[in-house]
Amino acid sequence: MRRTPAPPKLYFSFRSPYSWLTVRRLRQAVPDAFEALQWLPYWDPDERTSAALQARGAEFHYVQMSRAKHLYLLMDTKRLAEREGVSMAWPIDVDPHWELPHLGWLAARRAGRAEQFYDEVTAARWERGENICDPAVLATCADRAGLDPKTVVGAVDDEALRDEGTGCLERAYLDDVFGIPYLKWGVQRFWGLDRLDAFLRVWRPDATAPTEAVPVAAVPGPYDTDTTGGCG
Template identity: 50%
Template sequence: MRKPPRLYFSFRSPRSWLAVRQLTERWPDAPEAVTFVPHWVPDGALRTSLAEADAGFLDTPVSRAKHTYLLAGTDRLVRRFGYRMVWPAEVDVDWAGPHLAWLYACEQQRGWQFYQAMVRARWERGENLGDRAVVAAAAAEAGVDPVGANAAATDPAMRALAVAALASAYQDDIFAVPYFVVGRHRFWGLDRLDGFLDAVRTAGVRG
């Protein structure tokens, strides 16, 4: 394969959290073998940068009916897996901040640790990832500079990495998360995890 397996995730999506948790429970080495790529709705400036890079953004809003169905389905999955989950109260979050903070943590070689701290805050304690204090606490827990993590949203170098991540999603035809890519094979959604694991075995990434 020219590229390692990729997993497009979002701190916003409970199904992304569930997919990553299931993946790493079944394949503990996944954080080292799989390239994690953050995915979120870009702001106007990032969309302009994407256009300049001959890329775009493929996600489309879901209907209210589908959103309600997905919420109920998530509750069923959480109970089935035996996890503890607290729905966050905040819905209007600027998702660039948390995801650029994750990119900053990756630059510090602490991406997986920061990811875990952030999803614990959001999905196990119901905290607002748009709150700089929450991001700072997660950074400190992960061994990342809290000031640098919160400053990443306006750091030109981090925003360039953000454009690269979003452009990668566009090039891979990513329209929602969680989304797994292995070579030419694509798997969208938590219920496609078995297919992804079979594909990485076939590719020789996992025995």
């Protein structure tokens, strides 16, 4: 008897503009993407999460990028957004604590509101340029998604969610994830926005990503003052 293959894994990050654009196109091609794939958050871990990862014999594969590459990413993202017909505002990250939105998403998933919270956080970050690592901004996202803001913002102090988050990053380590977005189905692996069509051809040949929209101008903004890392 042939065994039914496990659903594909989608590693995403609220930090990465490429993750945002890829997920946007994926959901247009596959409306039930939140149910059809295993969603796994991926982020730059803080000291506490890094120690927990190390205790499991895992590490963080991502290598910090140079400033030159970081500045290129800014320009490339605006170009891609224009090509997709998407208006965006580049957010400014100052000493971000990425556990806040990503563990908050795990709390939202626990409450059955993962998709709604995802939409609110990405809209805040990429459409309005807000700091999603600000507890007040995150609380507003939670409230708009029909969640208890205190539960979402307090996810960083929830031991069970901390452990679940560490588990997500451990799986990323075992799956050799080195950048975001990253799709894995069986032995097949696809990294980046430009590999989405290839993934769909393998996984769901009847589903195709939408054609590019008529370009619109991205909302101009200052360069990001965050470190030259991130999930590209």
